[in-house]
Amino acid sequence: MKAKQILAQQDANHDYEVTTGNAKFLNNAARVLFGSNSSILDSGKVTSVQAISGTGSIHLGALFLSKTAAFNGKKAYVGTPAWGNYVPLFNLVGLEVVTYKHYDASTGKVDFDSVLEATKKADEGSIFVLQGCCHNPSGADFSPSQWEKLAVAMKAKKLFPLFDMAYQGLGASLDEDAYGLRLFANKGFELLACQSFSKNFGLYGERVGVLHAVSEEKDVASKVYERLRCLIRWEFSSSPAYGSRLVDIVLSDDKLRQDWQTELATIQKRLADNRKALHAELVDKRKAQGNWSSILSSNGLFCFLPLNPQQCERLAAEFHIHMLQNGRINVAGLNQSNLGHVASALVKVTGSPSSPRL
Template sequence: MTAKTVLDSLKPLPPDAILGIMQLYRADDDPNKVDLSVGVYQDESGRTPVLECVKRAEADVYAAEDTKSYVAIAGNAGFNRGVEALVFGADHPALADGRVATVQTPGGSGAVSVAGHLVQRAKPDARVWLSDPSWPNHRQLLGLAGLSLEQYPYYDRSAKSIDFDAMVGAVSGMRGGDSVLIHGCCHNPCGADLTAEQWQVLADLCERHGVVPFIDIAYQGLAEGLEADARGVRLMAERLPEVVVVASCSKNFGLYRERVGSVSVVSPDRERNRTVASNLSNIARGIYSMPPDHGAAIVARILADAELRTLWTEELDEMRDRLNGLRRLLADKLAERGTPTDFSFIANERGMFSFLGIGREQVVRLREEFHVYLVESSRINVAGINQGNVDYVADAIAAVLSD
């Protein structure tokens, strides 16, 4: 027997659930197979393309680049200013007052991590409240930052809509200094977004109870449009002295593997803003030292160049229109089949994800009998549907619901 080593104390962990389903999908050679499990945008032909605006900006970046030396702990300053204007709106009072500190991060995930460490450092006994359900990596990233995590009710699985009264009740019971993590738009995994009125109510509540909004806007532009999707962030940053905002360029710029994101923190005044900025940089230094530059340089170029920016918004509109069109199409196709469940909620939700709201057994039947792959929670990625497979998918869902 070999002597026990330090690594022997580690327990093997199961692979990520979605990766396991992707493996099953790859191994399936049925010609009708459909993958609704992946977490990335796909076009009509099932590809996740490099946007044309990215291709062009990338060529400009390569032509202009004359060093691979480090940029800065806070990343590309042009990117940070561009993203602030995109998320908050160029004329936002918090920006005009110099109360926003932004750091470029490795993806939205890096942003959640840096923001989590900042919250933990500022208030070690703070609790961060996650929506039920939320993106599973929120728990992982914020837990590793040492925060204690709680859950507030959000999506009512039987009503297939937000249980806003329950959410209001939970926020009203939070302690001053707690943070509430709210999805800015395109809620992952349920697709059910807050209305403008609900954001107002939440702003009132956060103000009254001293709760800090921690907003994750990973899909800006993919619900209703770049401006409308940011209304919650903008409102909170107008009404409250302290707001944490994490953003990602993975989906709306299609820059997934380049790892581009940002964390912006709104402070009550300039002095505290300087303190927050120094702490954000210090935390980033302690986790990964410097963010990757390539993707951020591309985004900075697109946002600064009128022509590229127009091209980007057109490509983004196309992705969003496709997603919203597919939502209506799938809901209509299911209605045509007279399914026992009313699926019209799919057309009203936003972004890439929705829960079908079917049982685990039916999810397994979809996979094993019909080669339609979704994650166990019945979350689907709407972008996996196309004109060629929508009837097949609707038939399969109707079949597993009928017997």
């Protein structure tokens, strides 16, 4: 609200923004993602351009890769279950997608053996889509040690990481949620990072996103910038200005930035508290059958409950609790007034052992 008031007082015009986005906004955005004191950013090896939120930045990144000779014939690897847009986004630009198992329903955690096996089977130079935090749809994230092992495995096969950073700050702190990305960047990977401010700023409809490319050399970064500038110009000319101006106002002011980070920490804590409350209501209070550990082992907005499609249908029909038929819930939808109702309904529909679909 404060940023909106400041922007209104500035009486900014409605002219087009620079094709690649306002340089000050892009610098601020990059320092949120890579760290305020990032040596990578100071090296000049990072190219940042504004895109149409997270989806648009992934599309732009995929398009860029498809037009780059080094990726001719390369495939994009996506861990499943996955955000439903990955496959069509890559197929749209002519890149074939290979899927592998990311989530283990029996543990509610990452199936890390399957992830490592995928890196072994992939051809050199293949693209790996990696969600940096708050995995959508499972909430199952890599641990720091798993990120370390994955970096070693991908480096050995010369695999190319494309990071989807849609939920930074909702799993833990801004820095903790960027651990994997910063690790890969500091280990010398060339990579793409797709950043969205839809969730952590609540600017869903303003479509505020940035695509960052990390190159081996500074002169390569300048060529990457020119290529991305052309792709943006040819496809959508420039990105929306209003939302990026709001983000820039907040990130440029120490007080407003601290207020934002405090609010973000409050949101993150609420999500974590909702998980603890639902798990306690089910396991401790109601002695629910089944394994509900996925509630606590996941991060961010989403997690999978151990439900089959029939149980999900019954929840909707009898108790007016609606979710995807694979059992994915949005933890943010829980509150003190509906927690008991949700837990009671879950106990009623899981009276017999469930058969997870995933």
